[in-house]
Amino acid sequence: MYDTIAESILHGTPPPHGYIVDVVEKDDIDMMFLRLYADDINSKPDSYAYALTNWLNAILKQLNTWTTTKWTWEMAEAPRNGGMDV
Secondary structure, eight states, X not given: OOOHHHHXXXXXXXXXXXXXXXXXXXXXSSOEEEEEEOTTGGGSXXXXXXXXXXXXXXXXXXXXXXXXXXXXXXXXXXXXXGOOOO
């Protein structure tokens, strides 16, 4: 369960249109992950990947600055149970 600051940051700045992101906590690693579901990223224009990169860099900077947890990201093949928009 991520904290209210992280929740506010993520809900206040959603990912670019066309991408789904979940928040994942792993028991064996003391980090939180933004799991990106972008399996069709290569079929989209480069501007979509650029927007995703800019969003991801900005969000990770905010999360790592304003929360006590360390954040990173990972890419996944397909959303589990349909995934959810952050």
